[in-house]
Amino acid sequence: MEQLSNYRPTKAVIDLQAIRNNIKNLRQHLQDHVQIIAVVKANAYGHGVIEVAHAALEEGATILAVATPDEAVQIRQVIPGTDILVLGASPVQFVPYASEHNIILTVFSPEWILEAAKQHTTKTLLLHIKIDSGMGRIGTASQDQLHQLYDAIQKVPNFETDGIFTHFATADEEDAVYFDKQVSNFKELVHSLPSKPRLVHAANTATALVKDPTLQFDAVRYGISMYGLAPSGYVAQRLPFPIEQAFSLETELVHVKEIRAGQSVGYGATYTAAENGYVGTLPIGYADGMIRKLGGQSVLVDGQRCPIIGRICMDQCMILLPQAYNVGEKVTLLGAQKGEFISIDEWAARCETINYEVPCIITARVPRIYNNVR
Numbered sequence: 001m002e003q004l005s006n007y008r009p010t011k012a013v014i015d016l017q018a019i020r021n022n023i024k025n026l027r028q029h030l031q032d033h034v035q036i037i038a039v040v041k042a043n044a045y046g047h048g049v050i051e052v053a054h055a056a057l058e059e060g061a062t063i064l065a066v067a068t069p070d071e072a073v074q075i076r077q078v079i080p081g082t083d084i085l086v087l088g089a090s091p092v093q094f095v096p097y098a099s100e101h102n103i104i105l106t107v108f109s110p111e112w113i114l115e116a117a118k119q120h121t122t123k124t125l126l127l128h129i130k131i132d133s134g135m136g137r138i139g140t141a142s143q144d145q146l147h148q149l150y151d152a153i154q155k156v157p158n159f160e161t162d163g164i165f166t167h168f169a170t171a172d173e174e175d176a177v178y179f180d181k182q183v184s185n186f187k188e189l190v191h192s193l194p195s196k197p198r199l200v201h202a203a204n205t206a207t208a209l210v211k212d213p214t215l216q217f218d219a220v221r222y223g224i225s226m227y228g229l230a231p232s233g234y235v236a237q238r239l240p241f242p243i244e245q246a247f248s249l250e251t252e253l254v255h256v257k258e259i260r261a262g263q264s265v266g267y268g269a270t271y272t273a274a275e276n277g278y279v280g281t282l283p284i285g286y287a288d289g290m291i292r293k294l295g296g297q298s299v300l301v302d303g304q305r306c307p308i309i310g311r312i313c314m315d316q317c318m319i320l321l322p323q324a325y326n327v328g329e330k331v332t333l334l335g336a337q338k339g340e341f342i343s344i345d346e347w348a349a350r351c352e353t354i355n356y357e358v359p360c361i362i363t364a365r366v367p368r369i370y371n372n373v374r
């Protein structure tokens with residue numbers, strides 16, 4: 001979303017060059033005919049969908065993937081032409097827009113096709129069949145269902161089976177039993193079709209980089225590592241090339257004050273100073289996605305780690321400073337500062353979650369600024 005104004009110094013700085021490098025490296029890693037589907041759902045994992053989409057397309061991605069019809073519309077309003085694949089379910093009411101604007105829909109039920117066929121289409125509607133090979137989410141799971149679906153599509157003059165794909169539940173883990181089972185389920189179903197659709201795809205980041213780099217089919221769906229994050233510790237230790245974190249989070253000190261031993265800070269007065277020192281106030285809080293669970297996390301000031309003290313408020317939080325820095329001093333919450341670095345993985349560990357979640361929960365109140373504007 002466009003920011004109307006940007007007076008507060010809190011911002012997410014997105015390194016588009018890092019994203020470009022992460023895609024360039026993947027390109028080297030793929031066979032020439034294999035297409036890159038850049039996964040830019042959820043506002044490009046919180047990085048800003050339009051800017052990331054442009055960067056990905058310039059580095060050779062040929063298809064953009066989103067989760068919802070509305071995300072596809074948002075891109076199409078700015079980027080004409082390029083194939084956009086909606087990975088999730090779409091209502092049949094989206095069919096007219098999708099056919100007119102070259103948006104590829106994911107399908108998995110013959111009933112949906114019958115309803116969708118009643119919608120007005122101006123051009124051919126491209127469809128990718130989703131196979132549930134073991135994820136248990138959306139998708140067709142049996143040969144019978146697949147053939148019913150395929151036949152239903154064949155009967156609609158303006159509908160075309162352009163692709164078929166599946167998604168792996170355990171590609172980021174060491175054990176291969178469940179993964180191998182999904183691969184064989186998928187291959188069996190694909191081979192049962194009377195003809196191969198244009199695009200067969202299965203690999204997410206973990207599969208393409210580590211779990212089975214030979215399983216490229218016609219395209220790979222590249223998400224998390226495009227943003228410079230590894231899907232899991234298992235994958236992180238086996239990456240075929242280094243990846244660069246693209247997301248930084250920065251602000252400035254807006255108030256610095258002395259605190260005396262015995263004085264407390266924040267709601268509930270949960271922090272009490274053991275000795276005299278300095279407290280800095282940051283204009284960022286849980287309404288920005290800096291959730292309360294991050295209490296105790298360090299931030300960087302002048303290249304030094306300073307702990308957050310007391311409870312994180314809705315719009316502000318406080319840190320303990322080693323000296324009296326000036327108001328306006330730069331504070332880095334995520335990313336690099338003077339040789340120190342705070343990773344998204346570090347935040348994820350503190351929040352007891354996965355790195356995927358961290359940039360996604362930095363809310364729209366935090367403007368995304370690009371250090372590599374085209």
Ligand SMILES: *Cc1c(COP(=O)(O)O)cnc(C)c1O
Pocket residue numbers: 039041087167203204205206221222223224225231
């Ligand atoms: C999100 C998503 C991806 C991307 O996964 P990463 O682990 O981020 O590479 C690929 N395919 C589907 C169906 C997805 O939903």
